Amino acid sequence: MDRTAGQKRTSGAFLYPLIDRFDQRMLxxxxxxxxxxxxxxxxxGVPVVVCHGGPGGGCSPxxxxxxxxxxYRIVLFDQRGCGLSRPHASVEANTTAHLIADMERIRETLKIDRWMCFGGSWGATLxxxxxxxxxxxxxxLVLRGVFLAQQSELDWFYGGGVARFFxxxxxxxTDLIPAGEHEDLIAAYHERLFSGNYAVEARFGRAWAGWENALAAVDPAWPMGEAPADYARAFSRLENHYFVHKCFISEGQILRNRGxxxxxxxxxxxxxxxxxxxxxxxxxxxxxWDRAHLxxxxxxxxxxxxxxxTEALVEATNRLRPVLRAAL
Structure with a gap:
């Protein structure tokens, strides 16, 4: 793809045109x-399942x-409790093991033997x-913005590490939380995000989501914006629920099981x-990992x-076309 000197290009310059769905369902x-x-x-085509981030982010067209x-045969799904999945913002029966089982149920229902997994952030974890x-x-696997669900990563983002830059x-x-609770902000936000009062949950949900959105992009030419209350509440409740429970995996599990x-x-x-x-x-x-390219x-x-x-991800999915066709 050509580049114009001195002119910024948006992600849309590298993406394929928007297409409609040929199938949608609730499982x-x-x-x-x-x-x-x-x-x-x-x-x-070559099946690919997209794992969205968060937890709680939901998929988008x-x-x-x-x-x-x-x-590609592109499979998108909204993980439990978010997007179009129901019940909205629910954390009951909502663990990493449930999400893995859901993916298998989707694969079997769609009669897919093997598929590529594409995911970023929490989606990479999943x-x-x-x-x-x-x-x-x-x-x-095509992964972006790797999150290994380790305590050091949570400490970096919610324990003051990245705060040195912002x-x-x-x-x-942090100002929304009394100073005496600052040692565990995940727990402090948990109390408010699950208060049972929608207005309180929405207020703290927006603050939780806003902190993450503000740091997502390097270039302010692509601001993330403020999330609507319903989305922010669901996203923040689900993400916080997973982080309170250390994403329902043991410390270092992903690296330990890489073999x-x-x-x-x-x-x-x-x-x-x-x-x-x-x-x-x-x-x-x-x-x-000899077969991994970073x-x-x-x-x-x-x-x-x-x-x-975006450019790097599309380059990867394009380069893999003949390889994956041959593997099926």
């Missing part, structure tokens, strides 16, 4: 949750645009954990200036929508 998981699933692209629609649970079902924004995030997936190829796209999920986690994941993207942060991140 009843049998425990009170209904999960939204959609398909687009080529019904006979733009996520279909990272794949050649003539080649893709890795799914692959470790079902390595025979994964063709390839003291003004950190003050906005289960080292036969699978992986493309890892990581913003070098990612302030939410610093590059150290992606680096540690890739080291010694691309550190200059002048880029965490957001999927940042142009250089």
């Amino acid at each position: 009843d998981m049998g425990d009170g949750h209904q999960v939204y699933v959609e398909q687009s692209g080529n019904p006979d 733009a996520m279909r645009r990272y794949f050649d629609p003539e080649v 893709a890795l954990l799914y692959a470790q649970a079902h390595p025979d079902r994964v063709l390839h 003291p003004d924004l950190w003050a906005q995030f 289960r997936i080292e036969h699978i190829g992986a493309d890892i796209v990581q913003g070098r200036q990612d302030m939410i999920c610093p590059p150290l986690s992606a680096w540690r994941l890739a080291q010694g 691309k550190l993207v200059q002048a880029s942060g965490h957001a999927l929508s940042e142009p250089r991140i």
